[in-house]
Amino acid sequence: MEKTHISIKEADLRQFTEQVFLAIGCSTEHAKLAADVLIQADLRGIDSHGTARLSGYVRLWQKGRLNPSPHMRIVHETPTTATVDGDRGLGLVVAPYAMNIAIKKAKEYGSGWVAVRNSNHFGIAGYHALLAVEQDMIGYAMTNASPLVTPTFSKERMLGTNPMCYAFPAGKYPPVVIDMATSAAANGKLEIAQRNGLPIPEGWVQTKEGAPSIDPYELKAGGALLPLGGDRLHGSHKGFGLSATVDILSAVLSGANYGPWAPPFVAYLDPHPQPVGEGLGHFLGALRADGFRPIDDFKQHMDNWISRFKTAEPIDKAQPVIIPGEPELAASEERKAKGIPIVKSVLDDLLALANDLKISALVTD
Amino acid sequence: MEKTHISIKEADLRQFTEQVFLAIGCSTEHAKLAADVLIQADLRGIDSHGTARLSGYVRLWQKGRLNPSPHMRIVHETPTTATVDGDRGLGLVVAPYAMNIAIKKAKEYGSGWVAVRNSNHFGIAGYHALLAVEQDMIGYAMTNASPLVTPTFSKERMLGTNPMCYAFPAGKYPPVVIDMATSAAANGKLEIAQRNGLPIPEGWVQTKEGAPSIDPYELKAGGALLPLGGDRLHGSHKGFGLSATVDILSAVLSGANYGPWAPPFVAYLDPHPQPVGEGLGHFLGALRADGFRPIDDFKQHMDNWISRFKTAEPIDKAQPVIIPGEPELAASEERKAKGIPIVKSVLDDLLALANDLKISALVTD
Numbered sequence: 001m002e003k004t005h006i007s008i009k010e011a012d013l014r015q016f017t018e019q020v021f022l023a024i025g026c027s028t029e030h031a032k033l034a035a036d037v038l039i040q041a042d043l044r045g046i047d048s049h050g051t052a053r054l055s056g057y058v059r060l061w062q063k064g065r066l067n068p069s070p071h072m073r074i075v076h077e078t079p080t081t082a083t084v085d086g087d088r089g090l091g092l093v094v095a096p097y098a099m100n101i102a103i104k105k106a107k108e109y110g111s112g113w114v115a116v117r118n119s120n121h122f123g124i125a126g127y128h129a130l131l132a133v134e135q136d137m138i139g140y141a142m143t144n145a146s147p148l149v150t151p152t153f154s155k156e157r158m159l160g161t162n163p164m165c166y167a168f169p170a171g172k173y174p175p176v177v178i179d180m181a182t183s184a185a186a187n188g189k190l191e192i193a194q195r196n197g198l199p200i201p202e203g204w205v206q207t208k209e210g211a212p213s214i215d216p217y218e219l220k221a222g223g224a225l226l227p228l229g230g231d232r233l234h235g236s237h238k239g240f241g242l243s244a245t246v247d248i249l250s251a252v253l254s255g256a257n258y259g260p261w262a263p264p265f266v267a268y269l270d271p272h273p274q275p276v277g278e279g280l281g282h283f284l285g286a287l288r289a290d291g292f293r294p295i296d297d298f299k300q301h302m303d304n305w306i307s308r309f310k311t312a313e314p315i316d317k318a319q320p321v322i323i324p325g326e327p328e329l330a331a332s333e334e335r336k337a338k339g340i341p342i343v344k345s346v347l348d349d350l351l352a353l354a355n356d357l358k359i360s361a362l363v364t365d
Numbered sequence: 366m367e368k369t370h371i372s373i374k375e376a377d378l379r380q381f382t383e384q385v386f387l388a389i390g391c392s393t394e395h396a397k398l399a400a401d402v403l404i405q406a407d408l409r410g411i412d413s414h415g416t417a418r419l420s421g422y423v424r425l426w427q428k429g430r431l432n433p434s435p436h437m438r439i440v441h442e443t444p445t446t447a448t449v450d451g452d453r454g455l456g457l458v459v460a461p462y463a464m465n466i467a468i469k470k471a472k473e474y475g476s477g478w479v480a481v482r483n484s485n486h487f488g489i490a491g492y493h494a495l496l497a498v499e500q501d502m503i504g505y506a507m508t509n510a511s512p513l514v515t516p517t518f519s520k521e522r523m524l525g526t527n528p529m530c531y532a533f534p535a536g537k538y539p540p541v542v543i544d545m546a547t548s549a550a551a552n553g554k555l556e557i558a559q560r561n562g563l564p565i566p567e568g569w570v571q572t573k574e575g576a577p578s579i580d581p582y583e584l585k586a587g588g589a590l591l592p593l594g595g596d597r598l599h600g601s602h603k604g605f606g607l608s609a610t611v612d613i614l615s616a617v618l619s620g621a622n623y624g625p626w627a628p629p630f631v632a633y634l635d636p637h638p639q640p641v642g643e644g645l646g647h648f649l650g651a652l653r654a655d656g657f658r659p660i661d662d663f664k665q666h667m668d669n670w671i672s673r674f675k676t677a678e679p680i681d682k683a684q685p686v687i688i689p690g691e692p693e694l695a696a697s698e699e700r701k702a703k704g705i706p707i708v709k710s711v712l713d714d715l716l717a718l719a720n721d722l723k724i725s726a727l728v729t730d
Contacts, residue, residue, distance in 0.1 A: 078475030080445050081656030109474050110443030115657045138614075151686045156678040166610045168617075176613070178606035184599060201598045210680030228593060228600050233566045234549060235593050241543035241689045242607075244674075245531045248541070249503075252533075252666045253657045259673055276669060291446030292480045292618045301617045304641060308624055309609075313521040315575030321516045324606045 006347055007339035012363040014039045016350065017051055023357040024061045025068035026090070034092040037123040042340045045331030048188030049124045052346045055353050057090060057121070059267035066090060066120060072097050080109045083254050084116045088279060091122030095141065095282050099131045102286040106137055110291035113140075115254035118278035121145070121265050125165035126179040126328070132167065132286035133175045136295055139167040140285035144250040144257075146264040149183045149243060150224040152236045155210035157224045158260050161186050162246035167325070169289060171299035173306045177325030182243040183225045184236075190216045203230025249283040256281025371712055372704035377728040379404045381715065382416055388722040389426045390433035391455070399457040402488040407705045410696030413553030414489045417711045420718050422455060422486070424632035431455060431485060437462050445474045448619050449481045453644060456487030460506065460647050464496045467651040471502055475656035478505075480619035483643035486510070486630050490530035491544035491693070497532065497651040498540045501660055504532040505650030509615040509622075511629040514548045514608060515589040517601045520575035522589045523625050526551050527611035532690070534654060536664035538671045542690030547608040548590045549601075555581045568595025614648040621646030 014035055021031035034057075042050030060066040070089025074082045082101055086094035098114040105112025122128065125141040132139030145160025161181040168176045185204040193200045193216035200216050207213045208222035212231075219225060227239025251258035256277045263271035263280055289298045312321045335341075342350075347364070354361040379400055386396035399422075407415030425431040435454025439447045447466055451459035463479040470477025487493065490506040497504030510525025526546040533541040550569040558565045558581035565581050572578050573587035577596075584590060592604025616623035621642045628636035628645055654663045677686045700706075707715075712729070719726040 076656075076658055078653065078656040079473075081475035081653065083657045108444075110446035111476055111478055113476055113652060113656070138618075151674060151677055153679055153681070153684050154677040154686045155680045158674060158677050166606075168613055176609065178610055180600075180603040180606055182603075184594070203599050228603055229549070230599060234568050234595060234599070235545075237687065237689070238545040238547075238593055241531075241545055244541065244689065245543055248533055248667070248670065252670055253503075253654065253663065255658055255662070255666075258666070258670055260677075276666065287478060288443065288446065289618065291441075291443040291478070292448045293441055293620055297620070298618065301620075301623070301641065302613070305613065305617055305623055309516060309523060312516055312519040312523050312625075314518055315520045316518070319518050321519050322602065324602070324609065 004344055005341035006344065006364055008342050008362065008364060009339050010039060010043065010336055013042065013051060013340055013342070016362040017054060019359045020054055020058065020353060020357060023359050024058060027069065030090070030093045033096060034090050037092040037127050040127050041124045043332040043335045044124070044126070044328035045335070046124050046328065047343070048186065051342070051350065053121070053123070055349045056265055056267070058353060058357070060120065063267045065263070065267065065271070070094065074101065080105050080111050080113060082114045084114055086116055086119035086279065088118055088120070091119045091143070091280065091282065094119040095122040095128045095284060096131060098282065099128045099139070099141070099284040099286065102284050103132055103135055103137065106132070106286040106288050107135070111285070111287045113285045114283070115249065116282040116284070117251070117254040117256035119256070119282055120263070120280050122282055124179065125163045126167065126177050128284055129165040129167035129179070130175065130177065133169045135286070136169050136289055138169070138287040138289060139165070140283070140287070141165045142246045142250055143282040144247045144262050144280060146266070147260045147262055148187070148219065148225050149227055150206065150210075151240045152227065152232050155206070155208060155224065156260070159243045159247060160262055161225065162243045164242065164246055168302060169299065170302035170306055173303055174329050175325055176302070176306065176323060177328065182228055182239055182246060184228050184230050184239065185225070187219065187225070190219060203234065246283070251277060251281035253283065254281040369709055370706035371709065371729055373707050373727065373729060374704050375404060375408065375701055378407065378416060378705055378707070381727040382419060384724045385419055385423065385718060385722060388724050389423060392434065395455070395458045398461060399455050402457040402492050405492050406489045408697040408700045409489070409491070409693035410700070411489050411693070412708070413551065416707070416715065418486070418488070420714045421630055421632070423718060423722070425485060428632045430628070430632065430636070435459065439466065445470050445476050445478060447479045449479055451481055451484035451644065453483055453485070456484045456508070456645065456647065459484040460487040460493045460649060461496060463647065464493045464504070464506070464649040464651065467649050468497055468500055468502065471497070471651040471653050472500070476650070476652045478650045479648070480614065481647040481649070482616070482619040482621035484621070484647055485628070485645050487647055489544065490528045491532065491542050493649055494530045494532035494544070495540065495542065498534045500651070501534050501654055503534070503652040503654055504530070505648070505652070506530045507611045507615055508647040509612045509627050509645060511631070512625045512627055513552065513584065513590050514592055515571065515575070516605045517592065517597055520571070520573060520589065521625070524608045524612060525627055526590065527608045529607065529611050533667060534664065535667035535671055538668055539694050540690055541667070541671065541688060542693065547593055547604055547611060549593050549595050549604065550590070552584065552590070555584060568599065611648070616642060616646035618648065619646045
């Protein structure tokens with residue numbers, strides 16, 4: 001049997017990723033930060049958002065759509081709100097910059113909320129939300145994204161998979177991290193089905209005419225992803241509403257491009273010729289838990305919440321209830337110890353990247 | 366054919382509802398406010414949350430679980446956060462009290478966030494969120510509720526239908542109001558299927574053993590509602606995550622009862638004998654749109670967002686994309702003009718209530 005994954009040590013993958021960001025002109029600080037966001041995705045098992053995306057960022061830079069040394073700045077603010085212009089920087093760097101502003105405001109006033117424009121793909125939402133959790137705050141992170149999802153009743157791609165993340169600190173347990181695309185399934189799940197030659201469940205995609213489909217290649221054929229819920233009967237209007245919320249908070253509020261105007265992540269597709277804003281948008285928030293009750297009380301009740309939900313009566317004893325964030329933490333511990341499994345095609349991509357950018361190839365043993 | 370609905374004038378229904386709240390001991394101000402929340406639900410076509418609930422509140426009062434003259438107060442705060450103790454008051458009154466605190470904080474600091482404990486059912490989330498919209502702010506409203514929903518992989522009722530609402534002001538268009546239960550379907554939809562003698566779609570409920578079911582009576586038989594998404598394959602872990610977010614923000618943060626400890630709305634079920642907090646919890650928020658960009662810019666882009674989504678290419682030309690909040694507004698305009706259709710069984714309930722409380726019966730013509 002052919003080996004489809006190669007295991008890479010975290011430190012090697014991190015060092016290589018930093019080199020790539022340095023090679024496109026990032027500062028040492030930004031290269032380390034951007035690499036950390038991608039490596040955390042790989043560690044946490046969110047493979048679609050880790051180094052598998054690295055060449056995508058490089059292609060954007062090659063097209064002149066990404067500024068490796070952005071002058072990020074606040075363009076509008078009140079004591080607890082701000083809009084940040086990301087100056088076409090890496091979302092991986094712009095989002096933590098914005099979250100740190102939110103945290104600073106929350107330290108002083110109880111909460112902080114930062115909308116971001118003129119950015120691009122920010123990696124996993126959970127990374128940014130967890131920056132707030134480290135300060136005993138509740139973290140919010142969301143972003144709009146390339147239009148691939150239809151509103152209920154439409155056949156037009158109008159929205160991205162628009163993830164929303166809420167992260168809550170706990171006491172003895174790890175934080176609860178709800179980090180979810182607002183579509184029924186994200187593109188990564190279609191790719192898994194493609195690799196395995198399997199159909200996908202109804203309610204994930206529709207054809208370009210708007211008919212139900214179970215073909216994992218439907219999106220490539222011009223179809224669309226569906227909002228969480230799938231169809232109207234199963235609540236797709238709710239998934240559409242959540243996705244709209246992310247789009248409005250991230251892009252209408254910040255002055256970024258919203259809806260079908262959101263710039264594509266893939267460099268071979270051009271941004272909309274008549275933009276309605278600047279770049280992609282994010283929305284980050286930090287809310288002090290001790291703004292509502294003493295932190296020890298909050299954490300004790302979070303622990304009680306977690307332990308009660310963990311022991312909710314399972315349908316099948318072999319499959320207990322999963323607390324959001326738990327599988328990602330378990331993956332991270334395992335991968336820190338045993339290495340990060342990288343798919344052969346991604347590895348080829350990273351080797352080509354090293355060649356392109358004239359840097360040392362990734363150490364693979 | 367038997368007439369199943371009777372049309373009642375808004376003013377008559379409002380006056381009757383106020384009389385009921387006065388009869389249980391509410392102040393004039395509170396009776397008017399509580400009635401307004403219920404009448405707005407009826408006007409907006411959310412019949413399950415309007416005067417159909419009125420006798421439910423009275424039963425709670427009869428059981429001593431509802432305080433008609435609450436001493437509501439802030440028990441913890443920072444410049445932009447607060448926790449309110451609702452003193453077992455009507456959620457219909459406590460939630461607007463809390464939202465007004467959030468709005469006041471937002472006026473001064475850009476945003477305001479209020480968690481509420483020791484409350485009960487607050488009616489439609491949209492009512493409270495729209496209080497912020499009237500001030501050109503983005504409104505958030507959520508509440509936990511009686512446990513009827515299972516987490517993914519469980520057969521135990523652990524969560525309420527836990528609605529979340531986001532409301533956004535616009536310019537020439539009405540506000541965008543996303544007001545949704547985080548379950549696949551709310552109980553009201555099962556009741557409609559029961560009345561019509563029809564099965565329900567898969568993914569709404571499961572049996573008490575955790576098997577799929579299409580029986581509209583399954584919940585009454587000890588089964589449970591399912592989170593948005595229905596099953597794991599269709600994203601029920603996302604619905605569970607959203608519901609958990611509502612539960613934690615509303616109840617863990619405020620010191621209310623969370624998860625399976627949330628007190629039931631129906632008076633014939635007793636609250637949990639070992640509570641983990643006080644009453645039910647809510648979470649309200651107000652975020653100044655002009656904290657991020659000039660309000661005219663924001664409204665102009667909201668209008669552009671709305672008009673672009675309204676004209677997204679439909680699958681069927683007869684069914685264009687629905688902007689969240691639009692059907693409720695249309696219903697409201699129609700019902701203000703033509704009266705509010707009340708189901709016969711609800712009318713009987715309201716007549717019995719008048720008798721019980723020794724007040725004038727509802728005017729029905």
